[in-house]
Amino acid sequence: MSGEQNTPPGSTRRRAIEYFLGGGILATFASFLYPVLRYVVPPPVADLGVNEVVAGKVGDLKPNSGAIFRFGSSPGLLILTSDGTYQALSATCTHLGCTVQYRGDLRQVWCPCHNGIYGIDGRNISGPPPKPLTAYDVHLRGDEIVVTHKREA
Amino acid sequence: MASLRNKFRLLRAARTAGLAGVIVLGACLGYGQTTNSCLDCHSAMPDPLGVTQEKFSQDIHAQKGLTCTSCHGGDASSYDPTVSMGAKAGFKGKIDRKQVPQLCAGCHSNPTYMKQYDPGLRTDQLDQYHTSVHGKRLAAGDSKVAVCVDCHSVHDIRPPSDPRSTVNPVNIATTCSRCHSDAAYMKPYGIPTDQFAKYNTSVHYQAMMVSGDLSAPTCTTCHGNHGAVPPGVDKVQNVCANCHVFQAQMYEKSSHKAAFDALGLPGCVVCHSNHGIHMPSDAMLGTGPQGVCMRCHQPGDRCDQARVKIQSGLMQLDGAITQADQTLSVAEASGMDVSEARLAQSQARDQLIKARVTIHTYQASLVDQDVQAGLKIAAKDEQAGKDAMVERNQRRIGLGICLIAIAIMLAGLWLFIRKIER
Amino acid sequence: MIAAILRWLDERLHLDDLIAPFRHKTVPVHRLTYWYFFGGITLFLFGVQVITGILLLLYYNAGANEAFESVQYIMTKVRYGWLIRSIHSWSANLMILTAFAHMFSVLFLKAYRKPRELTWVSGMLLLFLVMGFGFSGYLLPWNTLAFFATKVGTAMVGQVPIVGQPMMIFLRGGPQVTGATLIRFFGFHVAVLPGLVVVLISIHLFLVQRLGMSVPPKIEAEWVENPSARREMKFFPNFLLREMMAWYVAIGVLGALAAIFPWNLGVKADPFGSAPAGIKPEWYFLFMYQTLKVIPSKVWFVDGEVLGIVGCGLAGLLWLLLPFFDSEPPSRPKRWITGLAIFALMYVAGMSAYGFLAK
Numbered sequence: 001m002s003g004e005q006n007t008p009p010g011s012t013r014r015r016a017i018e019y020f021l022g023g024g025i026l027a028t029f030a031s032f033l034y035p036v037l038r039y040v041v042p043p044p045v046a047d048l049g050v051n052e053v054v055a056g057k058v059g060d061l062k063p064n065s066g067a068i069f070r071f072g073s074s075p076g077l078l079i080l081t082s083d084g085t086y087q088a089l090s091a092t093c094t095h096l097g098c099t100v101q102y103r104g105d106l107r108q109v110w111c112p113c114h115n116g117i118y119g120i121d122g123r124n125i126s127g128p129p130p131k132p133l134t135a136y137d138v139h140l141r142g143d144e145i146v147v148t149h150k151r152e153a
Numbered sequence: 154m155a156s157l158r159n160k161f162r163l164l165r166a167a168r169t170a171g172l173a174g175v176i177v178l179g180a181c182l183g184y185g186q187t188t189n190s191c192l193d194c195h196s197a198m199p200d201p202l203g204v205t206q207e208k209f210s211q212d213i214h215a216q217k218g219l220t221c222t223s224c225h226g227g228d229a230s231s232y233d234p235t236v237s238m239g240a241k242a243g244f245k246g247k248i249d250r251k252q253v254p255q256l257c258a259g260c261h262s263n264p265t266y267m268k269q270y271d272p273g274l275r276t277d278q279l280d281q282y283h284t285s286v287h288g289k290r291l292a293a294g295d296s297k298v299a300v301c302v303d304c305h306s307v308h309d310i311r312p313p314s315d316p317r318s319t320v321n322p323v324n325i326a327t328t329c330s331r332c333h334s335d336a337a338y339m340k341p342y343g344i345p346t347d348q349f350a351k352y353n354t355s356v357h358y359q360a361m362m363v364s365g366d367l368s369a370p371t372c373t374t375c376h377g378n379h380g381a382v383p384p385g386v387d388k389v390q391n392v393c394a395n396c397h398v399f400q401a402q403m404y405e406k407s408s409h410k411a412a413f414d415a416l417g418l419p420g421c422v423v424c425h426s427n428h429g430i431h432m433p434s435d436a437m438l439g440t441g442p443q444g445v446c447m448r449c450h451q452p453g454d455r456c457d458q459a460r461v462k463i464q465s466g467l468m469q470l471d472g473a474i475t476q477a478d479q480t481l482s483v484a485e486a487s488g489m490d491v492s493e494a495r496l497a498q499s500q501a502r503d504q505l506i507k508a509r510v511t512i513h514t515y516q517a518s519l520v521d522q523d524v525q526a527g528l529k530i531a532a533k534d535e536q537a538g539k540d541a542m543v544e545r546n547q548r549r550i551g552l553g554i555c556l557i558a559i560a561i562m563l564a565g566l567w568l569f570i571r572k573i574e575r
Numbered sequence: 576m577i578a579a580i581l582r583w584l585d586e587r588l589h590l591d592d593l594i595a596p597f598r599h600k601t602v603p604v605h606r607l608t609y610w611y612f613f614g615g616i617t618l619f620l621f622g623v624q625v626i627t628g629i630l631l632l633l634y635y636n637a638g639a640n641e642a643f644e645s646v647q648y649i650m651t652k653v654r655y656g657w658l659i660r661s662i663h664s665w666s667a668n669l670m671i672l673t674a675f676a677h678m679f680s681v682l683f684l685k686a687y688r689k690p691r692e693l694t695w696v697s698g699m700l701l702l703f704l705v706m707g708f709g710f711s712g713y714l715l716p717w718n719t720l721a722f723f724a725t726k727v728g729t730a731m732v733g734q735v736p737i738v739g740q741p742m743m744i745f746l747r748g749g750p751q752v753t754g755a756t757l758i759r760f761f762g763f764h765v766a767v768l769p770g771l772v773v774v775l776i777s778i779h780l781f782l783v784q785r786l787g788m789s790v791p792p793k794i795e796a797e798w799v800e801n802p803s804a805r806r807e808m809k810f811f812p813n814f815l816l817r818e819m820m821a822w823y824v825a826i827g828v829l830g831a832l833a834a835i836f837p838w839n840l841g842v843k844a845d846p847f848g849s850a851p852a853g854i855k856p857e858w859y860f861l862f863m864y865q866t867l868k869v870i871p872s873k874v875w876f877v878d879g880e881v882l883g884i885v886g887c888g889l890a891g892l893l894w895l896l897l898p899f900f901d902s903e904p905p906s907r908p909k910r911w912i913t914g915l916a917i918f919a920l921m922y923v924a925g926m927s928a929y930g931f932l933a934k
Contacts, residue, residue, distance in 0.1 A: 025562065
């Protein structure tokens with residue numbers, strides 16, 4: 001469009017028109033594109049409201065073993081310790097987000113990606129993990145093992 | 154039908170000639186029995202003695218196959234009054250009021266007999282009646298008191314489940330009021346006659362008649378029906394507790410229970426009254442005309458301080474909920490979606506209702522727990538509404554910026570067009 | 576810089592040849608020129624629909640259990656989701672409005688006559704398709720009003736003799752309006768109708784390019800009498816720049832409507848709930864809806880409903896073929912068509928108003 005002006009150059013009037021046109025195009029496109037770009041980026045995923053999940057049934061797990069269960073949109077790890085108590089942890093390694101597993105031989109939680117080791121309570125013991133795993137509350141309802149977020153103090 | 158009735162007068166004279174006609178008539182009346190000489194005549198009689206087929210056919214007893222003679226005796230197959238209403242046929246005529254309970258009980262207190270109609274029906278009505286004020290006075294020779302037929306009607310007795318029955322829940326209060334609201338009738342007994350008028354202003358009347366809740370209390374719910382007796386002063390909370398469970402439990406453990414019992418005060422009734430129980434309001438905790446606490450308590454004492462705390466807590470929560478509702482309405486009216494906060498508002502309202510129940514512990518700290526929980530939710534909802542309004546304003550600012558950009562663009566285009574067309 | 580890029584492209588693609596037809600195209604200038612803008616505005620609004628529609632597809636979820644929630648999610652959680660959806664809804668309504676304005680302007684300016692019959696026919700088909708867009712898109716949020724409007728609308732199709740019932744089943748994806756209907760309407764709305772519309776718009780635009788702009792007979796006559804009064808402007812860039820101004824105004828109006836009156840969502844549809852009182856279709860169907868309502872239930876021995884629907888169908892067909900009833904220029908155009916057009920405009924406006932006010 002701007003390529004075919006053939007009015008004598010240097011006139012302030014022409015400048016003004018160019019400013020208006022250029023500014024207008026930039027401003028309108030910015031004001032149209034900004035909402036679209038914000039729209040295209042998905043909003044942060046809400047925690048889907050999951051606060052409680054049935055991780056399994058009593059008797060599914062042998063003592064000194066663990067199993068992965070689904071807690072909302074992320075995996076959780078349910079452990080039955082050798083002394084018969086249940087423990088539930090987030091199964092997402094705090095290092096690079098691999099899914100951890102319970103190692104009966106070590107009696108510890110182990111991340112296979114970079115050999116990270118956590119205690120049964122989720123404490124990061126050795127290897128790269130920078131933070132402990134989040135621990136969840138476990139209680140029994142009938143023969144169902146119910147896992148909930150720890151109550152905020 | 155009326156012309157058929159007129160025919161009857163002749164029938165007595167020409168009995169044999171009319172016999173065929175009577176049979177036809179009996180069939181026409183659609184009655185279980187081929188001949189019912191009682192109705193044939195009594196349907197044409199004026200009121201005290203008149204019973205029409207239409208009326209009697211509504212009666213549950215008629216529908217179950219009972220007839221006039223079941224109660225009154227006599228012989229319904231004969232058109233000769235000396236036979237049909239003769240002593241030989243066991244004719245009882247008008248049942249004396251004092252005999253009515255016994256007569257009804259003849260069947261109704263016989264479990265074996267009643268089972269064939271309705272195995273679930275109770276058969277203790279007469280025993281109950283004997284324990285009632287009505288029954289006792291009748292036994293003492295007072296025939297003005299209610300007997301079975303006064304409440305259940307006579308000759309058109311409908312089951313209580315029938316909305317037209319005089320003892321259907323919606324009609325009970327009216328039925329009782331026929332005697333108990335009649336000042337002249339009740340004069341000898343020296344009891345008030347304003348119960349019905351008061352009941353009609355009560356929250357229970359509202360629930361029954363306006364909201365159509367048939368389980369809402371009416372006279373008999375508290376006073377009993379066949380064994381009608383005013384609940385004892387010390388037992389009133391037991392009656393209320395049937396429905397108002399939490400309040401009663403809290404009251405039982407409260408300091409008021411012991412104090413009221415010691416003073417012989419009738420529990421719930423002390424604050425809520427009896428027949429004219431109104432929707433409780435937070436003003437009952439106040440010092441105004443509706444306030445109840447200060448009838449006994451002294452201003453400024455420990456209890457008065459607790460009262461002030463409780464009342465202000467409730468009013469604060471009520472105000473906060475209303476405020477949040479308003480904010481949300483304004484946000485909604487300007488097109489913002491606040492449905493989540495709206496949903497949460499019902500939880501705040503639940504807390505207010507809960508707090509109002511907790512009053513019956515008479516402990517300000519317990520009420521305050523509920524109030525604080527409600528206030529927290531209401532404040533969050535209020536904030537959601539305010540955020541929505543901020544968002545709305547941001548939208549308008551954004552629109553303004555966009556419109557300015559468009560205006561610049563339009564000006565630029567217009568100038569450009571002018572230039573190239575010059 | 577831009578000039579350099581253009582030159583680079585021109586060297587390879589010979590853009591000049593492509594633009595050439597546009598360069599020669601002219602637009603007659605007279606007191607009714609502004610009516611020529613409506614087609615362009617409608618096209619622009621269609622473009623807005625395509626863009627916002629694609630954006631909505633990023634988050635929309637068809638299905639009886641998810642549709643409402645996903646639209647709610649767009650309206651509340653997605654940043655500027657309210658803006659995109661409100662613009663989509665408002666733009667849809669404005670597009671139908673401008674399409675109607677375009678249709679009536681063509682009618683009154685007699686632009687449909689030979690050789691432009693096919694332009695008219697393709698335009699009318701586009702109008703029908705646009706109304707189909709409106710009907711199918713209305714259901715997608717799966718709210719109560721949309722649910723019952725669809726129920727009523729598809730039931731009317733079912734009244735058509737012989738083919739009605741199978742057509743209704745086809746539209747609903749079953750004997751009742753269910754989640755299957757929603758999936759179907761979603762398919763129509765985002766795949767079938769856009770495809771058809773793009774083809775028809777191409778034909779329509781090609782015909783407009785090919786045949787040039789029509790001059791109303793009256794003005795043509797004036798110009799023949801006084802040739803010095805004949806004026807034209809170049810389509811490119813003079814007319815196009817003006818058209819762009821109209822587009823900018825349109826997007827400003829859309830933005831304002833969306834920001835001040837966000838399109839509301841209503842209540843999630845409950846297929847087993849009872850229909851809300853005073854349920855009405857969207858305004859662009861109101862004149863048809865009201866027509867069906869005022870026809871008595873029995874006319875002579877024919878069912879009123881069937882009569883109304885068949886009548887509406889015939890009227891639509893007549894409208895589609897209208898150019899073929901007019902005489903060709905240069906003879907005097909037939910008066911009765913102008914009368915019919917005025918009557919139609921009054922009828923649509925009057926019935927819509929009646930339907931809007933009636934309970």
